[in-house]
Amino acid sequence: MPINPVQHPVLDVIENRWSPYRLNAQPVEDEKILQCLEAARWAASSFNDQPWSWIVARRQDSQLFDKSVSCLLEANQGWAQNAGVLLISVIRTTFRRNNKPNRVALHDLGQSAAHLSLQATQLGLQVHQMAGLNLSATRQAFQIPEGHQPETAIAMGYPDLTAAEDPAGIELQKREQGARQRMSLGEQVFEGTWGTAARIVREA
Numbered sequence: 001m002p003i004n005p006v007q008h009p010v011l012d013v014i015e016n017r018w019s020p021y022r023l024n025a026q027p028v029e030d031e032k033i034l035q036c037l038e039a040a041r042w043a044a045s046s047f048n049d050q051p052w053s054w055i056v057a058r059r060q061d062s063q064l065f066d067k068s069v070s071c072l073l074e075a076n077q078g079w080a081q082n083a084g085v086l087l088i089s090v091i092r093t094t095f096r097r098n099n100k101p102n103r104v105a106l107h108d109l110g111q112s113a114a115h116l117s118l119q120a121t122q123l124g125l126q127v128h129q130m131a132g133l134n135l136s137a138t139r140q141a142f143q144i145p146e147g148h149q150p151e152t153a154i155a156m157g158y159p160d161l162t163a164a165e166d167p168a169g170i171e172l173q174k175r176e177q178g179a180r181q182r183m184s185l186g187e188q189v190f191e192g193t194w195g196t197a198a199r200i201v202r203e204a
Helices: 012-016 030-041 062-071 074-080 105-122 135-142 167-176
Strands: 052-058 085-092 126-130 148-159 193-197
Touching (some): 030 052, 030 105, 052 062, 062 074, 062 085, 062 135, 085 105, 105 126
Antiparallel strands (some): 085 148, 126 148
């Protein structure tokens, strides 16, 4: 399992989180799914609006699971069909309190997804988040109402750590084992004027 090359100490679940393409085709225990969803539920959000929703398809619910797989773009279907659980994220585009546009709904969904991802890591699972989702097909398949917008898909399950043998598996394994890179803090954290690295990161 890859370990993230962090430059400063972080929580173990952050260091151990990764996004496998090869998943062991076995169901995930209901209690673990519920723990991950509970972690997602407790993410912070603007005005505590909690604009996210999740469509959950467990592997053992084959009809629902296959419907979720069919909503993925073709490039993701081949490997994601081995997930123990598929989730589709949906945002409510307006605030519940006044029905005005919620410009930070995606930000809040991201926090919720991050909570879910880290809880999954703590439980020995991993998640792979995907932008490759057919939004119109998803809306139709799950009858998502107006005012709500499907956004992403998440494959969750136990990573397959065995050596790949078939060509497709070998290619996915190569992608998993590629260098894990992030921009430096100096490229992301500024002060004074845009693009000027903050002193705290320059002097670290």
